[in-house]
Amino acid sequence: MTALVRPTVELYDTWAACVGEFENEPGHIHASATWLIDREPETTREYCAELVAAIEANADASRVQPEGIVPADTYWVTDDGDDGDRVVVGFLQLRHTLTERLREIGGHVGYSIRPSYRRRGHAGRALRLSMERARDLDLGRLLVTCHDDNPASARTIERAGGVLEDTRNGVRRYWIDL
Ligand SMILES: CC(C)(COP(=O)(O)OP(=O)(O)OC[C@H]1O[C@@H](n2cnc3c(N)ncnc32)[C@H](O)[C@@H]1OP(=O)(O)O)[C@@H](O)C(=O)NCCC(=O)NCCS
Numbered sequence: 304m305t306a307l308v309r310p311t312v313e314l315y316d317t318w319a320a321c322v323g324e325f326e327n328e329p330g331h332i333h334a335s336a337t338w339l340i341d342r343e344p345e346t347t348r349e350y351c352a353e354l355v356a357a358i359e360a361n362a363d364a365s366r367v368q369p370e371g372i373v374p375a376d377t378y379w380v381t382d383d384g385d386d387g388d389r390v391v392v393g394f395l396q397l398r399h400t401l402t403e404r405l406r407e408i409g410g411h412v413g414y415s416i417r418p419s420y421r422r423r424g425h426a427g428r429a430l431r432l433s434m435e436r437a438r439d440l441d442l443g444r445l446l447v448t449c450h451d452d453n454p455a456s457a458r459t460i461e462r463a464g465g466v467l468e469d470t471r472n473g474v475r476r477y478w479i480d481l
Pocket residue numbers: 333414415416417420421422423424425426427428448449450453454455456458459462
């Protein structure tokens with residue numbers, strides 16, 4: 304069953320395996336929050352611990368955030384493994400507010416699912432779970448964006464009720480009413 308869990312070093316092994324699967328994909332891993340750490344991402348336990356702490360600080364709306372970074376809840380998307388343990392299958396980030404840039408690209412929610420767990424419904428379920436969290440934050444509606452050439456993400460957003468407002472510079476901008 305797909306779940307959104309708060310990052311924890313207890314899931315280090317499966318987090319590292321998940322991150323490792325993205326090495327052949329260009330750019331940063333969507334919603335991994337690795338941009339909170341000012342150096343190249345690693346899959347070491349030390350880096351994982353640093354990232355977990357940075358993600359916790361980023362979720363605290365009362366703290367001053369780094370320049371250009373808004374408070375956000377970063378989750379690890381998990382599934383049940385064969386042995387009953389949780390498997391990290393991806394990442395989802397729910398931003399509490401929008402900047403001018405996030406209004407153009409990025410929106411409130413970002414997500415990615417590791418290649419070996421795609422097309423099993425995880426992104427769709429994770430996005431729906433994030434909508435419940437967003438209701439708790441009284442966000443009212445969510446902006447979710449994707450590139451025009453990303454049919455998997457567009458479908459995920461549309462299945463969650465996203466209504467296309469417009470496309471700007473190749474980026475589709477959808478609103479999901481909560
Ligand atoms: C986009 C992404 C998160 C989708 O994850 P996923 O877990 O495979 O998606 P789901 O299994 O929940 O599928 C959601 C919908 O998209 C469809 N879909 C999934 N992959 C697809 C593909 N490659 N082409 C077309 N449709 C696709 C599914 O069929 C499903 O639609 P349905 O409910 O009508 O059957 C995943 O492909 C990914 O991580 N991509 C790289 C990162 C990324 O692009 N993140 C989004 C940035 S905006």
